[in-house]
Amino acid sequence: MSPNALFTFFSLVVGSLGIAFLVLYGLAWIGARKERVDAITLASQDNDIVFLFDDEKLVNATPSAQSVLAAAADVGSDWSRLLSVMISKFPTLQYEIAELADRGNMALESRDGSAVLKCEWRNGLARLTLFDRETEQAHIDMDRHSLMAMEQELETLRATTENVPFPVWREVEDGTISWANSAYIALADSLSDTGETTSWPPAALFDTKLLAQAVPNESRRLNLKDRNGEPHWFDIHRFTIGCDSLYAASSADRTVKAEETLREFTQTLTKTFSHLTIGLAVFDRNRRLALFNPALTDLTALPAEFLITRPALTSFLDRLRDNQMMPEPKDYKSWRQEMAALENAAEDGTYEEVWTLPGGMTYRISGRPHPDGAIAFLFEDISAEMSLTRRFRAEIETGQAVLDSLSEAIAVFSGEGMLVMANSAYTSLWGLDPLEGIAETSITDATRVWHAKCAPSPxxxxxRDFVSQTGERSDWIGQTRLWDGRRLNCRFVPLPSGQTLVGFTPEARASTLRPALRPQASGTHFVKM
Structure with missing residues (x-):
């Protein structure tokens, strides 16, 4: 055979093989396409709830299945939407579906045993079929009005949960979120590092272990940090519903900020009061100790460990009594009555009392009302003040006794011209009451009394001018006569602080003197010293 004929033969053979290969490939492709189309296509008479997924994308679903998805949350992909309605019945679905391609098929039973989810892997697609055991065994009749009422109630509940401004969610036993409202999903989206829309189930924002420890129907305060690291506080309430837990979180940022401000204010007050020598004890409206300073422990000898426990007012007073830090009562019943009166008086801001303690200490106790029904007690150690007062009083009494022992009538006037001291000879000379002789008496009042019992004299x-005079002054003396005829010697001595001493010495009446006559003004004179 010639070379040209051989080349032509081989060309025909290769071309025939290529055409045969293309025909076979086309037939295979058409068959695979037909199988995939058959897999995607659901029979119109199929009334089961069937979903077909290509990865997380829904490629087909029966009308019943589409009705199920209509109630799903609008979160992420088609698969996330399906999980939002299926995960409450099939908590392990999101984990086991990942093995479907390897296992080929599986059947998952719902938590309550009322339904079965059959999963199959067909030509790269996941086919999920939901079977309801209860409806298979019994036919449920429902009139149109009942169905409309149920749908209306469902719509009302759905609208309510979606529009409340605080996060609400539900978790199954293993902590997986089976339902959440829009506020929770929006919060999860805002805290997401990627900023992408949250898929289902959404991430658990709060520590499940801490929430599980929360007492049912009581709140627990937890915080979340945003993308900038700023904490946001929430008061979370936990409710048990069967085997599930329902949570509701309300923002507590304002409350926490107010508490921090109050705490800082209290710390500032505490630091301020810590330097005071007066003991301070503030009791709240429930009569429990809310604030105290270190001086209180020093004055009352009450341990700080006891005060930190926030004792009640009655316990506080009982401990003071036990430590002999308050006057010993005659009997316990009367003491209790006095303590009740003390509390009432403190509420009105009228309580003030001096306690003389067995150890010789003296305290001044004051009660002051505070806003919101609180009461503040002030404990002031006035032992030194009382000791000084007693010493001054003793010195004054001694000085008064010395003055009373003098035969000269002596009176002392202040720089303002008020009588501050007089002896018994003075009150006797001018016929004054010893108890009222110096009460609110001015130099004008005194000279009026003197003038009434003496002859007229300048x-x-x-x-009066000498007593009210300011600046440097000198001693001087003068004389006048009493109406009984006796000569009255007078001396006037300036004292420190603008005070003035006035002394009167009447001469003894002579036996030869005639009956007293009113002397003329010319018989009166004074001499400067």
Missing amino acids: LWGDI
């Missing part, structure tokens, strides 16, 4: 005007 001496009294000079005395």
Whole structure:
């Protein structure tokens, strides 16, 4: 055979093989396509709830299945939407479906045993069929009005949960979120590092272990940090519904901020009060100790460990009594009545009392009302003040006794011209009551009394001027006569702080003197010293 003929033969053979290969490939492709189309296509008479998924994309679903998806949350992909309605019945679905391609098929039973989810892997697609055991065994009749009422109630509940401004969610036993409202999903989206829309189930935002420890129907405060690391606080309420847990979270940022402000204010007050020497004890409206300073422990000898426990007012007073830090009562019943009166008086802001303690200490106790029904007690150690007062009083009494022992009538006037001291000889000379002789008496009042019992004289005007005079002054003396005829010697001595001493010495009446006559003004004179 010639070379040209051989080349032509081989060309025909290769071309025939290529055409045969293309025909076979086309037939295979058409068959695979037909199988995939058959797999995607659901029989119109199929009334089961069937879903077909290509990865997370829904490629087909029966009308019943589409009705199920209509109630799903609008979160992420088609698969996430299906999980939002299926995970409550099939908690392990999201984990086991990942093995479907390897296993080929599986059947999952719902938690309550009322349904079965059959999963099959067909030509790269996941076919999920939901069988309801209860409806297979019994036919449920429902009139149109009942169905409309149920749908209306469902719509109302759905609208309510979707529009509440705080997160609400439900978890199954293993902590997987089976339902969440829009506020929770929006919060999860805002805290997501990627900023992508949250898929189902959404991430657990709060520590499940801490929430599980929360007492049912009581709140627990937890915080979340945003993308900037700023904490946001929530008060979370937990409710048990069968084997599931329902949670509701309300924002507590304002409350936490107010508490921090109050805490800082209290700390500032505590630091301020810590430097005071007066003991402070503030009791709240429930009469429990809310605030105290270190001086209180020093004055009352009450341990700080006891005060930190926030004792009640009655316990606080009982401990004071036990430590002999308050006057010993005659009997316990009367003491209790006094303590009740103390509390009532403190509420009105009228309580103030001096306690003389067995150890010789003296305390001044004051009660002051505070806003919101609180009461503040002030404990002030006035032992030194009382000791000084007693010493001053003793010195004054000694000085008064010395003055009373003198025969000269002596009176002392202040720089303002008020009588501050007089002896018994003075009150006897001028016929004054010993108890009222110096009460609110001015130099004008005194000279009026003197003038009434003496002959007229310009001496009294000079005395008023001398007492009210400021600056440097000198001692001087003068004389006048009493109406009984006796000569009255007067001396006037300036004292420190603008005070003035006035002394009167009447001469003894002579036996040869005639009956007293009113002397003329010319018989009166005074001499400067």
